[in-house]
Amino acid sequence: xxxxxxxxxxxxxxxxxxxxxxxxxxxxxxxxxxxxxxxxxxxxxxxxxxxxxxxxxxxxxxxxxxxxxxxxxxxxxxxxxxxxxxxxxxxxxxxxxxxxxxxxxxxxxxxxxxxxxxxxxxxxxxxxxxxxxxxxxxxxxxxxxxxxxxxxxxxxxxxxxxxxxxxxxxxxxxxxxxxxxxxxxxxxxxxxxxxxxxxxxxxxxxxxxxxxxxxxxxxxxxxxxxxxxxxxxxxxxxxxxxxxxxxxxxxxxxxxxxxxxxxxxxxxxxxxxxxxxxxxxxxxxxxxxxxxxx
Amino acid sequence: xxxxxxxxxxxxxxxxxxxxxxxxxxxxxxxxxxxxxxxxxxxxxxxxxxxxxxxxxxxxxxxxxxxxxxxxxxxxxxxxxxxxx
Numbered sequence: 001x002x003x004x005x006x007x008x009x010x011x012x013x014x015x016x017x018x019x020x021x022x023x024x025x026x027x028x029x030x031x032x033x034x035x036x037x038x039x040x041x042x043x044x045x046x047x048x049x050x051x052x053x054x055x056x057x058x059x060x061x062x063x064x065x066x067x068x069x070x071x072x073x074x075x076x077x078x079x080x081x082x083x084x085x086x087x088x089x090x091x092x093x094x095x096x097x098x099x100x101x102x103x104x105x106x107x108x109x110x111x112x113x114x115x116x117x118x119x120x121x122x123x124x125x126x127x128x129x130x131x132x133x134x135x136x137x138x139x140x141x142x143x144x145x146x147x148x149x150x151x152x153x154x155x156x157x158x159x160x161x162x163x164x165x166x167x168x169x170x171x172x173x174x175x176x177x178x179x180x181x182x183x184x185x186x187x188x189x190x191x192x193x194x195x196x197x198x199x200x201x202x203x204x205x206x207x208x209x210x211x212x213x214x215x216x217x218x219x220x221x222x223x224x225x226x227x228x229x230x231x232x233x234x235x236x237x238x239x240x241x242x243x244x245x246x247x248x249x250x251x252x253x254x255x256x257x258x259x260x261x262x263x264x265x266x267x268x269x270x271x272x273x274x275x276x277x278x279x280x281x282x283x284x285x286x287x288x289x290x291x292x293x294x
Numbered sequence: 295x296x297x298x299x300x301x302x303x304x305x306x307x308x309x310x311x312x313x314x315x316x317x318x319x320x321x322x323x324x325x326x327x328x329x330x331x332x333x334x335x336x337x338x339x340x341x342x343x344x345x346x347x348x349x350x351x352x353x354x355x356x357x358x359x360x361x362x363x364x365x366x367x368x369x370x371x372x373x374x375x376x377x378x379x
Binding site: 051054055058059267270273274277281285286287 | 328329330338342345346348349352353356361
């Protein structure tokens with residue numbers, strides 16, 4: 001009993017912080033989501049309007065488009081980051097000259113603030129002064145203009161995200177790879193397993209929890225990305241890069257529609273949870289049959 | 295009086311392990327979901343489906359069938375998942 005009390009006492013600060021900064025704001029957003037509230041309008045009080053905000057959003061073409069572009073962005077960015085991050089992690093498992101230097105350089109994007117990343121990439125991709133359009137035009141005759149070409153703008157936001165966040169994936173997967181025991185690999189080599197067999201049947205199953213944790217973190221980040229994209233494209237051209245975080249920002253701040261913005265935020269939270277849960281079920285959740293055998 | 299173990303009879307370690315495992319293992323819950331869940335997992339799944347059904351109803355069915363029907367269906371579905379899932 002005494003140890004239980006000490007346990008709760010030690011947990012108390014975390015629980016209090018979690019409640020104050022996690023649960024209370026969530027309940028408040030939930031409350032606002034069922035109200036019409038424009039605190040800077042003629043009537044600044046909250047007016048209960050039931051599920052009208054949610055009813056509005058399922059018919060809102062801008063919201064649905066933003067969700068579609070966000071899902072596309074998250075899929076391409078996270079998938080590329082995991083694949084490239086894995087290969088880089090495997091590279092860092094080997095010894096080569098300048099490994100320490102390369103590892104440091106490779107990790108640098110992580111410490112740059114997203115807003116700075118966005119502004120640097122904007123400078124690099126501005127048609128008149130940017131280095132990327134200049135070399136693309138000089139070497140390949142390709143005219144890159146992200147203010148005019150929606151596909152180019154979309155691809156550039158994905159590339160920027162990959163550049164910024166792949167080091168995080170690399171570090172996580174590197175930590176997972178380093179901690180793997182050597183015996184299963186030696187045994188597989190003695191038994192004559194090929195490299196692809198070792199990858200699919202030993203490495204991948206053993207680092208699956210690390211991959212899942214990384215994908216969770218990156219997926220949640222990608223679904224709420226705002227500042228980088230805001231700096232690079234401002235959501236344009238048209239709505240080609242108006243991802244959901246940016247859409248919420250535009251609804252809440254310029255339009256000051258707090259109720260509707262809260263409803264959209266809740267749906268984004270819901271989508272994020274559903275995707276993470278589906279990934280969990282697909283990759284690590286114990287199956288009933290598997291447990292019966294065990 | 296404590297009985298001393300008979301050291302002449304060999305102990306079947308496999309049988310002992312199996313017996314210990316059977317004692318340790320809780321009886322597995324039989325539900326229709328394909329994964330092992332506790333009540334909170336099933337409540338979570340119920341809430342997911344509740345929200346999805348409500349949004350789908352508002353988008354496609356509310357013009358012909360009132361949302362109250364959806365509330366009833368969604369709550370029943372949630373209860374079914376929590377109890378039988």
